């Protein structure tokens with residue numbers, strides 16, 4: 001039934017090709033911006049959500065009120081942790097030594113060894129070093145389980161290095177190499193690179209430690225550079241069998257109640273907290289949405305009003321041949337919806353293209369086009385058409401055929 | 409060629425079912441109560457027998473179009489009654505009037521008002537669009553186009569048609585709903601004599617072949633001769649010459 005009216009409306013929507021094209025363009029630009037923003041925020045939400053999900057049960061423990069590099073956890077920290085009431089929920093514990101000053105940007109050695117050549121893309125900040133227990137790290141399926149070359153460290157001063165260091169083309173840190181590494185301008189450490197581990201493909205890979213060694217080695221190195229002899233761990237990672245950030249929080253509380261007093265951080269909660277940044281973004285999106293609706297709606301109203309004024313006689317004749325007011329209104333609304341949806345689809349294409357290009361440049365997928373965004377875009381197109389066609393539709397529907405026909 | 413109905417014959421009018429149109433004391437007053445007030449129809453009572461072709465004549469401004477518009481359910485009367493096919497159209501809502509326009513009335517104007525984006529065939533089908541168009545409707549439209557001699561112009565857009573052809577399309581459009589009555593307000597006013605004659609011949613033929621009542625406003629004495637009845641309007645009143 002309504003099919004014929006739709007066909008009729010489609011034919012009429014493009015009577016004024018330039019006007020139709022301009023209003024479609026106007027809507028499309030607004031929608032494109034919206035799509036780009038929505039996708040970016042959806043993508044960010046997604047990454048956030050995935051990370052929260054991946055880390056929901058993970059907590060990090062350091063000495064109470066102490067910087068991580070100076071933090072000293074007892075050697076039996078793993079046993080202490082397992083004394084909490086919910087110990088049955090603990091999936092894994094891994095205590096680690098953070099090796100300070102292993103390789104520093106300002107270090108003459110780093111410069112000499114070409115650790116941070118300009119433009120290598122390697123963040124010096126990230127060149128961390130850790131001492132780990134192999135069996136504990138294995139519980140986390142940590143980096144020591146991801147060797148791609150060589151073997152795991154067995155003797156003191158044997159280390160394994162991250163694949164990204166090799167990829168960056170360091171001349172010093174090569175697989176199989178033994179050399180004296182100078183630390184803090186003063187101490188020389190005879191290291192041997194026995195293996196390479198995989199850090200994955202994500203941009204965040206450089207946040208993984210660059211060097212991993214035995215706890216024993218790391219303690220020896222730290223004791224050289226720190227003003228005290230280090231015997232304990234800097235940090236302990238605990239993985240709980242937890243469904244939610246909320247649940248993890250209750251375990252955090254149990255851990256905080258332990259002696260000695262500990263600083264306990266829930267990674268999931270931290271990351272979730274980043275979501276607050278999104279709130280500002282959302283406000284911006286809302287403002288943009290309002291602008292798109294008002295501007296897009298106006299574009300349709302103006303275009304359609306022009307069309308209606310020009311076509312008064314046609315509406316008169318349609319009414320004279322029995323078209324009801326509602327049928328004429330429907331025709332105008334359908335014409336407007338056509339323009340609105342087309343604008344929305346073109347805008348969606350533009351926005352998606354924009355995102356695609358940006359992603360190509362970044363070499364990373366950080367935005368997501370969800371079907372919700374597609375639905376949203378269609379809904380906006382529909383809404384714009386409805387809103388924009390309202391006034392012109394009422395005008396066209398209410399003309400008095402006789403007055404229009406007499407006016408000539 | 410004689411007026412069938414006088415005011416005094418109201419009784420007969422009331423009791424007759426033969427009349428497709430009956431009016432009783434019809435008034436049309438524009439801008440009532442204002443200095444620019446015009447009484448376009450002044451107590452008009454008459455009847456039109458079903459199946460006739462009648463002409464309405466009269467000087468410019470005498471109220472011909474006003475009368476046609478009320479009878480064609482396109483405008484409301486200021487006072488009086490108008491019965492169309494047994495229904496008092498002066499008491500109907502806009503929605504009901506549009507139903508009658510759709511189902512019972514064909515309207516033809518002086519201007520050849522067609523939708524430029526639609527072909528001749530689609531223009532003929534225009535009144536049916538809101539309710540949907542069936543295959544049978546399309547065939548019917550083609551047949552009507554054939555009747556008015558435009559079968560081979562069915563796919564032409566209005567800008568590809570001559571004036572006379574356009575007017576024939578509007579006639580076809582007026583016929584698509586098989587109306588019981590056709591109103592034509594100076595249908596030949598924009599055409600040369602020969603083409604105008606052709607248009608009138610078509611209307612006459614329709615009237616005779618299908619029995620549709622035709623009411624045509626015309627200044628042309630040649631037209632008057634071809635009709636069954638001539639109604640003269642002067643200053644909004646029927647004049648019985």
Ligand SMILES: Nc1ncnc2c1ncn2[C@@H]1O[C@H](COP(=O)(O)OP(=O)(O)OP(=O)(O)O)[C@@H](O)[C@H]1O
Pocket residue numbers: 403406438439446447448466467468469470471472473474475
């Ligand atoms: N909408 C209107 N408002 C005010 N006056 C009107 C209106 N429509 C018609 N009139 C007046 O009513 C009178 C009758 O008009 P109408 O159009 O019915 O005449 P007509 O007989 O059809 O004339 P013509 O032969 O020129 O078409 C005229 O004086 C006209 O000026």
Ligand SMILES: [Mg+2]
Pocket residue numbers: 472473474593
């Ligand atoms: Mg007139």
